[in-house]
Amino acid sequence: MRTAAPVLAVIGLILVLWYGATVWLNAAWTYDQAARDGTEVTFATLVSDTMAQERPVLPPPHQVAAELWKGLTAYAPTSKKSLVYHGLVTLTSTFWGFVFGTLLGSLMAVVIVRSRVAEMGLMPWAVISQTIPVVAIAPMIVVLSNTLGFGERLGVENQLVSKTIIAAYLSYFPVLVGMVKGLRAPDQMQLDLLKTWGASDLQTFRLLRLPSSMPYLFASLKVGIAASLVGAIVGELPTGAIEGLGARMLIGSQFGSPIVVWSALFAAAILAGGLILILRAAETAINKRMGGRT
Amino acid sequence: MTDPITQSPVIEAKSVNLVFQTNDGPVQALKDVNLIINQGDFVSFIGPSGCGKTTFLRAIAALEHPTSGTLTVNGMPPDEARRKRAYGYVFQAAGLYPWRTIAKNISLPLEIMGFSKEEQQTRTQRVLDLVDLGGFGQKFPWQLSGGMQQRASIARALAFDADILLMDEPFGALDEIVRDRLNEELLSLWARTGKTIGFVTHSIPEAVYLSTKIVVMSPRPGRITDVIDSPLPRHRPLDIRDTPAFIEIAHRVREGLRAGHAHD
Incomplete structure (x- = not known):
């Protein structure tokens, strides 16, 4: 109960600000219409009109909520009108991008922790890779993977492949940084102790470095899965995709219908929230097995 | 002497x-x-x-x-x-792994050295008794006081004879x-x-x-x-x-x- 109050207060504040902004931003159109019709706009008509426009600059929360609810429940999950359908499309590439990104990031971290040369050779490129805007590189990845026909060779859609690559490209980095830090977490005393027992490098890795890195891994995974979702959505924008939450946002903005864009945005946010919750459950379970206090 | x-x-x-x-x-x-x-x-x-x-x-x-x-x-x-x-080495900090129970911590060197499971168990119990921690094998390090943790680390150093x-x-x-x-x-x-x-x-x-x-x-x-x-x-x-x-x-x-x- 005590935690519910502040949460509700923040939500309430956001709603108030949002409704206020809705009136303010959509007012121009209402005044234009009124000027054309030669009628006066009272405050009451201003509010009621800005709340119910067909193509508002900023749709009010209830319009977004209605559109979102319709998208989620009004159609069969297999229908292309259903946000569940589009969400699943995005989720698929988010998932694979996350899996490959995590594998790549962890693998690179292991190599970097083992060798200083590898660190000097790889780390700058990893950092540079993240300074390039993903919207710039995404079209190239799409063209390349289409030209090389990765999808056909793997027996999946080309679009899934390019979206997975983009998602992995964004999500490997936080995992890499977190795992390098995590695998280096054991102090010299711990390493000396293992040395006095004659532990091999592999044993040191398995028994000490890997378990020590777990808290860092989970912190990174949470950032990584969010990055992966962003990557999947961005990957849907330039592909001329007709499926996925990114495609919904693109279609919404092209056809001048902000309500569609906003409902897709919220669908993506709900998806991200769900993914984080799953990760948190996994973290709690592992933490429990590793003797955590909570 | x-x-x-x-x-x-x-x-x-x-x-x-x-x-x-x-x-x-x-x-x-x-x-x-x-x-x-x-x-x-x-x-x-x-x-x-x-x-x-x-x-x-x-x-x-x-x-x-x-x-x-x-x-x-x-x-x-x-x-x-x-x-x-x-030799067995004991540092100033106990250096127990927080994700392993006391017994598992003590059997760690034994595991690395390739002792059999039964051997690990009997040796761990023996050294636990030796440092008066017989009943604490299943506890995690944070459940023990600093002095008990250090006794566990001594037991660990003694485990492989x-x-x-x-x-x-x-x-x-x-x-x-x-x-x-x-x-x-x-x-x-x-x-x-x-x-x-x-x-x-x-x-x-x-x-x-x-x-x-x-x-x-x-x-x-x-x-x-x-x-x-x-x-x-x-x-x-x-x-x-x-x-x-x-x-x-x-x-x-x-x-x-x-x-x-x-x-x-």
Whole structure:
């Protein structure tokens, strides 16, 4: 109960600000219409009109909520009108991008922790890779993977492949940084102790470095899965995709219908929230097995 | 104490020098160290920081390597002695893995050395009983006090039956009362097991109370200034610390430490 109050207060504040902004931003159109019709706009008509426009600059929360609810429940999950359908499309590439990104990031971290040369050779490129805007590189990845026909060779859609690559490209980095830090977490005393027992490098890795890195891994995974979702959505924008939450946002903005864009945005946010919750459950379970206090 | 078995040398250092190469140039951590430690000895190394006591202990454990001179453990080079599991090492921090139970922590070296599961279990239980932690095997480290954690780390060092126990300020982070009790327990453990113990400390009473041999060291460069063979009996109740003999040895140690500082 005590935690519910502040949460509700923040939500309430956001709603108030949002409704206020809705009136303010959509007012121009209402005044234009009124000027054309030669009628006066009272405050009451201003509010009621800005709340119910067909193509508002900023749709009010209830319009977004209605559109979102319709998208989620009004159609069969297999229908292309259903946000569940589009969400699943995005989720698929988010998932694979996350899996490959995590594998790549962890693998690179292991190599970097083992060798200083590898660190000097790889780390700058990893950092540079993240300074390039993903919207710039995404079209190239799409063209390349289409030209090389990765999808056909793997027996999946080309679009899934390019979206997975983009998602992995964004999500490997936080995992890499977190795992390098995590695998280096054991102090010299711990390493000396293992040395006095004659532990091999592999044993040191398995028994000490890997378990020590777990808290860092989970912190990174949470950032990584969010990055992966962003990557999947961005990957849907330039592909001329007709499926996925990114495609919904693109279609919404092209056809001048902000309500569609906003409902897709919220669908993506709900998806991200769900993914984080799953990760948190996994973290709690592992933490429990590793003797955590909570 | 004239028993010939107890007089065989276990650790022998002959003109050992050890120089660290640092960014500020070479640092002589050990200079011309000569020392013989016999089977069953309890040897304390005492001196101010930078005197090389820890470095010498680490050299015995093959964690550092002398730049010149010879150092043998059981007649072998330290590296070889390590492979033969000649010693267990106890650091100032217990260094237990928080994700393993106490029993699992103690069986960790056994697991690494490839002991069978049953062997791991029986040995772990035996050393747990030895340090009076019999009922705590299934607890996690954070559920134990600092003193209990350090006892567990001693048990871990004993689990694979090393003849030599090397301890680097094992009780340095504990309060006086816990320290007294652990000192007493360590002496009784030593009496029961007949291990050879190398013990680094910078507490004079601790060194005098525990040791059969006290090695006084001084810094820059790290060297031995005095070796005192304690006349105290092997069995020592805590109140031996109020006897004239004890105070006399403590005095000699203090003099040795002061003489070492006179060079500064």
